[in-house]
Amino acid sequence: MEVVIVPDARTGGELIAAAIGRLLSHKPDALLGVATGSSPLPIYEALTAKVRAGEADPSRARICQLDEYVGLPPGHPESYRSVVLREVVEPLGLTESSFMGPDGSAEDIEGACAAYDRALGEAGGVDLQLLGIGTDGHIGFNEPCSSLASRTRIKTLTEQTRVDNARFFDNDIDQVPHHVITQGIGTILEARHLVLLATGEGKAEAVAQTVEGPVAALVPASALQLHPHATVVVDEAAASKLKLADYFRATYAAKPAWQGL
Ligand code: GLP
Numbered sequence: 001m002e003v004v005i006v007p008d009a010r011t012g013g014e015l016i017a018a019a020i021g022r023l024l025s026h027k028p029d030a031l032l033g034v035a036t037g038s039s040p041l042p043i044y045e046a047l048t049a050k051v052r053a054g055e056a057d058p059s060r061a062r063i064c065q066l067d068e069y070v071g072l073p074p075g076h077p078e079s080y081r082s083v084v085l086r087e088v089v090e091p092l093g094l095t096e097s098s099f100m101g102p103d104g105s106a107e108d109i110e111g112a113c114a115a116y117d118r119a120l121g122e123a124g125g126v127d128l129q130l131l132g133i134g135t136d137g138h139i140g141f142n143e144p145c146s147s148l149a150s151r152t153r154i155k156t157l158t159e160q161t162r163v164d165n166a167r168f169f170d171n172d173i174d175q176v177p178h179h180v181i182t183q184g185i186g187t188i189l190e191a192r193h194l195v196l197l198a199t200g201e202g203k204a205e206a207v208a209q210t211v212e213g214p215v216a217a218l219v220p221a222s223a224l225q226l227h228p229h230a231t232v233v234v235d236e237a238a239a240s241k242l243k244l245a246d247y248f249r250a251t252y253a254a255k256p257a258w259q260g261l
Contacts (some may be wrong), residue, residue, distance in 0.1 A: 001224055002231045003211055003248040004261070005239045009199040012233045013042025016130070016195055019231075019261040020047055021056035023128055023193075028060040031120075033129035033183075034088050035066050035140075036080045039197050040130050041087065048091040058092045064126060065101030067140040067182035070154060074105050078168045102152065102181040109154050113181055117152035120187065129191035133198045136160050137206040137219035141182035148215070148223045150184030185223045194230040195261070196221065201237040208241035231261055 006012040020043075023030050034040065050056040065084055072079045077086075081101050089099050100119060106112035120126060131139050136158060142150065143158050157165075162176040169175035188194065198207050210221040211232060224230040239245050 001211060001227075002252075002261075003239075003242070003244075004231065004233045004252050005242075005245060005249055006233060006235055008235050009039075009042045009197075010046075012197050012199065012235060013040075013044075013046040015261055016043045016197060016233060017046035017050055017056075019195065020128060021050055024056055024058055024061055027127060028057065029062060030127040031062045031064055031123055031125065033064050033066060033126040033191055034084055035130045035132045036083050036087075037132040039132035039199055039203075043130060043197060044088050044091065051092055058094060061092070061094065061098065062123065063089055063092075063094065063099045064120060064123070065099075066129070066131070066188075067180055068102045068104035069177040070104045070109060070179035070181060071177050072104060079104060104181055109181065113152045113154060116181070117183070117187055120152075120183075121190075126191035128193045128195060129188060131188070131194060131196040131221070133196060133203055133206050133210065133221050134161055135164060135202055135206055137209055137221050139185070139196070139221045139223075140188060141180040142185050142188075142220040144220060145217045146185055146220050148217055148220075148226070149186040152181065152183050152187050155180050155182055185220055189223060189227050192229065194224055194227050195233065196224065196231070197233045198238040199235040201240060203234075203238040204241040207232070207234055207238050208243075212243055233261075 068080045102116040103112040136144055141155050162173050165176050166173045209219045213222055215222045215225050
């Protein structure tokens, strides 16, 4: 696992946006997996700035969703479909036709999960999957004790995640759905490159367990250790519990420029 410690979230966003720009220059129709939450926002801002400056061309890119709430009415502003359209698809000048995600309002949720998992494969697989991390170490909505081989499926949120996400629902936990669809950990691990961005002290413990702890279902993000090309970008606060922080800094500083992120 490659660990990159950056001074702040903005720098992390710029670094990752540059990697996406390079991906698009050699694969213009790349399938980019995006995450929701506040952590990836600096990536989308930096990428949008690059596009506006003519430094990246996403016009043929395809965007896919990591997870979704179950049961929100279609078009609900906090459904992840709405969030991704608002924060990623529209700012990049793309349309819904370049976008794919699971249907959280389907009558047959299990069928919708299987269909989405299949669709990702049929689309050629995800080239670069962006990830955030929950305070309990979840990725997507794979809560602790998710199978490390899991596929896209319905999950029940922990109380902690519902508390964390209540800020998007008028700080009212009762409005936060109990159920979600998420790409499974096995599904996520099929992406060609995984890039996790974590910022702030609240993520420090989860980051330390992800990077330096054992691979364990209790910390779903630790499954990134099994991936041949996983990059974890953290600010100083999120890196504060890493025992090997100095080693990671030295490794990144000594990296040849051509190697990129
Ligand atoms: C939600 C999302 C995750 C995200 C997490 C952390 O649970 N399903 O994909 O990583 O929130 O969000 P934030 O970055 O806002 O802390």
